[in-house]
Amino acid sequence: MNTHTPPAALKHFRKVVPQLVQILRTLVMTGYSTEHSISGVSDPFLQVQILRLLRILGRNHEESSETMNDLLAQVATNTDTSRNAGNAVLFETVLTIMDTRSAAGLRVSSPCLSPCGPTHQSSPTLARYVALTSLLRMVQSDHSAVQRHRPTVVECLREPDASLSRRALELSLALVNSSNVRAMTQELQSFLESCPPDLRADCASGILLAAERFAPTKRWHIDTILRVLTTAGTHVRDDAVANLTQLIGGAQELHAYSVRRLYSALAEDISQQPLVQVAAWCIGEYGDLLLEGSCEETEPLQVKEEEVLALLEKVLQSHMSLPATRGYALTALMKLSTRLRGDNNDRCPFTMDTPIFHLLRAAILEKMPLVERGGTQDEEAKESKEAQLSEAALVSTEPPASKLLDLLDLLDSSSGAAQPPPPLEPSPGGTLGHLLDLPCASPAPASVPNLRVFEREGLQLNLSFVRPPETPALLLITVTAVNTSGADVTHFVCQAAVPKSCQLQLQAPSGDTVPAQGGLPVTQLLRIFNPNKAPLRLKLRLTYHHLGQSVQEIFEVNNLPAETWQ
Numbered sequence: 001m002n003t004h005t006p007p008a009a010l011k012h013f014r015k016v017v018p019q020l021v022q023i024l025r026t027l028v029m030t031g032y033s034t035e036h037s038i039s040g041v042s043d044p045f046l047q048v049q050i051l052r053l054l055r056i057l058g059r060n061h062e063e064s065s066e067t068m069n070d071l072l073a074q075v076a077t078n079t080d081t082s083r084n085a086g087n088a089v090l091f092e093t094v095l096t097i098m099d100t101r102s103a104a105g106l107r108v109s110s111p112c113l114s115p116c117g118p119t120h121q122s123s124p125t126l127a128r129y130v131a132l133t134s135l136l137r138m139v140q141s142d143h144s145a146v147q148r149h150r151p152t153v154v155e156c157l158r159e160p161d162a163s164l165s166r167r168a169l170e171l172s173l174a175l176v177n178s179s180n181v182r183a184m185t186q187e188l189q190s191f192l193e194s195c196p197p198d199l200r201a202d203c204a205s206g207i208l209l210a211a212e213r214f215a216p217t218k219r220w221h222i223d224t225i226l227r228v229l230t231t232a233g234t235h236v237r238d239d240a241v242a243n244l245t246q247l248i249g250g251a252q253e254l255h256a257y258s259v260r261r262l263y264s265a266l267a268e269d270i271s272q273q274p275l276v277q278v279a280a281w282c283i284g285e286y287g288d289l290l291l292e293g294s295c296e297e298t299e300p301l302q303v304k305e306e307e308v309l310a311l312l313e314k315v316l317q318s319h320m321s322l323p324a325t326r327g328y329a330l331t332a333l334m335k336l337s338t339r340l341r342g343d344n345n346d347r348c349p350f351t352m353d354t355p356i357f358h359l360l361r362a363a364i365l366e367k368m369p370l371v372e373r374g375g376t377q378d379e380e381a382k383e384s385k386e387a388q389l390s391e392a393a394l395v396s397t398e399p400p401a402s403k404l405l406d407l408l409d410l411l412d413s414s415s416g417a418a419q420p421p422p423p424l425e426p427s428p429g430g431t432l433g434h435l436l437d438l439p440c441a442s443p444a445p446a447s448v449p450n451l452r453v454f455e456r457e458g459l460q461l462n463l464s465f466v467r468p469p470e471t472p473a474l475l476l477i478t479v480t481a482v483n484t485s486g487a488d489v490t491h492f493v494c495q496a497a498v499p500k501s502c503q504l505q506l507q508a509p510s511g512d513t514v515p516a517q518g519g520l521p522v523t524q525l526l527r528i529f530n531p532n533k534a535p536l537r538l539k540l541r542l543t544y545h546h547l548g549q550s551v552q553e554i555f556e557v558n559n560l561p562a563e564t565w566q
Contacts, residue, residue, distance in 0.1 A: 005056065014057050017064045021071045024050045028075055039083035051075075051092040058100030065100040072097055081127040090127065094134035125161050132156060132167040133548060139174045139486045140458075150175050150184075157191045166199060167548075173206035174486035174516060181214040185224060192231050200235040202488065202513075204228050208240055209519040218251045222258055226275075230265055233272030237511065239520060241277050248282060256289040258282055260301055263290055267311060271320050277328045280315060283308060284332030309333065448563045454553065457546060458485025459514065461494075463557075465564050473533070475564050477526040481514045485546070489514035492544040494524055499537065503529040514544075536565040 027042045027050075036043035058065040075093045080086040132153065139146045153175065156168035169191070176184045185207060192203045207228050215221035225244050228236060248258045259282045266279035283290065290303055315321055315329040454461035459481065466476040479496075483489045492512050498504045509524040530536060538557040545551070 010057065010061075013053075014061065014064050017054065017057055017067050020050055020054060020057075021068050024054075025071055025074065028071075028078055038085045040080055041083065041085040041089060044085040044089050047075075047089045048092045051089070051096050055092075055096040055099050058096070061100075068096075068100070081130075084126065087126045087130055091130045091134070094130065095137070098134065098138050125159070125164055128156060128159075129161075129164050129167060132164070132171055136167065136171045136174060136487055137547065139171065143175075143177075146171075147175060147180075150180070154184075154187050157187070157195075162196060162198070165195070166202075169195075169199060169203055169206070170487050170516075173210060173488075176210040176214060178214045178216075181210060181216065182220070185210060189224075189227055189231065192228065197235075200232045201237075202490075204232045204236045205513065205515060206488070208236065208243070209515045209517070212243070212519075213517065218247065219254055219257065221247060222251070222254060222261075226261060226265065229272060229275040229278065230269070233275045236274050237513075237520075239510075241274050241281075244278050245281050248278075249285070255286045256292070259286040259290045263303065263308070263311075264301070266315075270315055270318055273320075273322050273325050276315055276321070276325050280312065280325070280328035280332045283312065284328075284335040287332070287336050309336070312336075448561055451557075451559070451561065453540070453557050454542065454555065456551075456553070459483050459489055459544070459546065461540075461542070463560075465561065467564070473529055473531045475528045475530060475536070477528065477538075477564075479524045479526060481522045482518065483514040483516055483521075484518050486516055487547050488516045490545045492522060493542070495541045496526055497539045498528055499534065501530070501532055501534050502536065530565055533565055536560050 024047060027047055030042060036046075038044055041047075054064075054068050058068055072093055076090065076097070079089050079093070081090055135146050135149060135153070150172075153168055153171050157165055157172060159165045159168065169188075172184065172188060188203060188207050188210075192200065192207065195203055208225060211221050211224040215224070222244070225240070225247070229240065229244075248254065251258070262275075262279035262282045265275060266283075270276050287308060290308065291305060312329045312333050316326055316333075321329070448465035448467065450465075451463045452460060453463055460483075462480045462482070464478045464480065466478075468474055468476070479494055481489070481492060481494070490513050492509075492514050494509065496504060496506060505527040507525040507527070509522055511522050514522050528536070538560060540553075540555060540557065542553045543551070
């Protein structure tokens with residue numbers, strides 16, 4: 001019997017719930033029995049099976065849940081958690097409390113979830129892990145009840161046991177909301193400074209996502225990101241640099257404050273590459289404000305032009321600088337050539353020593369316009385990015401065709417070898433047209449409705465489609481994974497296969513972690529070349545870790561819009 005049991009079977013077995021409750025009560029209250037006890041727990045295997053059956057029968061059924069409420073409280077209170085057998089029974093008890101329509105008081109006051117219970121420092125590690133896992137499952141359905149355990153959960157961050165501290169980190173991030181974001185972020189940042197290396201990426205990513213969702217002010221948001229970049233810059237997500245530059249660019253009142261903070265941080269340490277990239281970008285955009293020395297929100301800072309240029313040159317020459325970092329520094333030096341008032345312009349490099357560049361230099365190197373986060377410009381930027389992807393012949397990361405076909409067993413009766421998708425022709429005007437924002441005559445691609453193809457425990461998978469007009473046989477599918485649950489989805493991998501008459505290229509995904517609570521989604525581009533315009537079907541395989549479990553899903557998408565292939 002499982003969660004897909006037919007309603008008739010559930011109705012039949014719910015008649016025996018009172019008998020099951022009585023059997024379990026007898027096992028719990030009769031005490032030690034040499035024949036069936038393990039480590040002092042009466043027949044834990046039978047207790048676990050009965051609890052699992054009660055969980056199925058009590059789900060979404062008020063009468064059955066009410067019948068077992070008192071028993072569940074007894075089991076949670078009387079089970080000895082000093083041994084693994086007791087912990088197994090306790091874990092199944094908590095899952096039953098969470099999954100059935102148990103009384104609200106039982107959820108909140110259950111001894112296994114209270115600060116004086118297994119989450120307390122004196123309790124065994126396994127018992128506390130069970131409690132933290134149970135609270136993590138409960139946080140979505142009863143967030144306020146879990147909040148009462150927040151101080152104890154934060155204490156568990158310091159546990160030497162790696163599995164316990166990781167579970168405490170996941171739960172701590174799930175507990176952040178608008179009312180406690182300052183206090184929780186401070187605790188998490190303190191943990192970030194001393195946490196094990198394998199937890200730094202998850203902790204840094206979680207802090208950045210929480211700050212993006214619940215930041216009380218823009219200045220606090222900027223300060224929080226800067227502290228994360230300073231503490232664990234090499235462990236942050238790839239999009240942290242873009243997000244911070246966009247945030248600073250949209251906060252005109254904080255330009256002077258930001259450039260001063262970043263300059264000071266850069267002068268102290270040039271090893272944290274994301275921090276160096278943001279600092280170089282900010283100095284290039286707002287270096288004139290740095291030199292003015294008029295910012296009431298920071299300590300007085302007297303900076304000379306030659307000091308700024310020398311710092312950027314140091315970044316260019318450093319062996320620690322990545323190619324992207326040197327690009328930021330070089331761009332900053334070029335932009336400062338239009339902002340400096342002294343005699344240091346000869347130190348700013350010009351890689352395009354042509355008359356047209358000198359004629360347009362001021363316009364090309366002017367400050368970036370303000371960007372409204374979440375507004376129309378964001379959508380335009382997204383569309384522009386998709387257009388650039390469709391115009392570039394990216395390197396394929398497609399697995400060998402034989403492995404995909406053997407793995408997913410997608411066959412098609414169409415004959416003939418599929419041709420590789422051709423690179424798309426660049427739009428009229430070329431790169432210079434894009435650089436100078438000249439009008440372009442390319443027609444807009446036809447709109448194709450989006451499609452949701454997967455949803456489980458808060459993880460959603462959506463497909464969006466673009467068919468470039470200049471290459472009708474080519475279909476671009478953007479796979480977007482969004483996670484609305486309270487725990488991150490990690491080790492996320494999406495594989496795809498198409499009929500043999502089509503050619504598929506999978507581009508590299510934007511990441512392998514789908515952040516919790518609706519954070520930045522993971523995207524992946526699929527390029528499908530369908531020269532025969534045959535009806536298209538798609539088979540997907542998803543593998544990931546979520547809520548302590550390893551998940552694999554294989555399914556076929558047969559309802560693709562006709563506009564994707566006709």
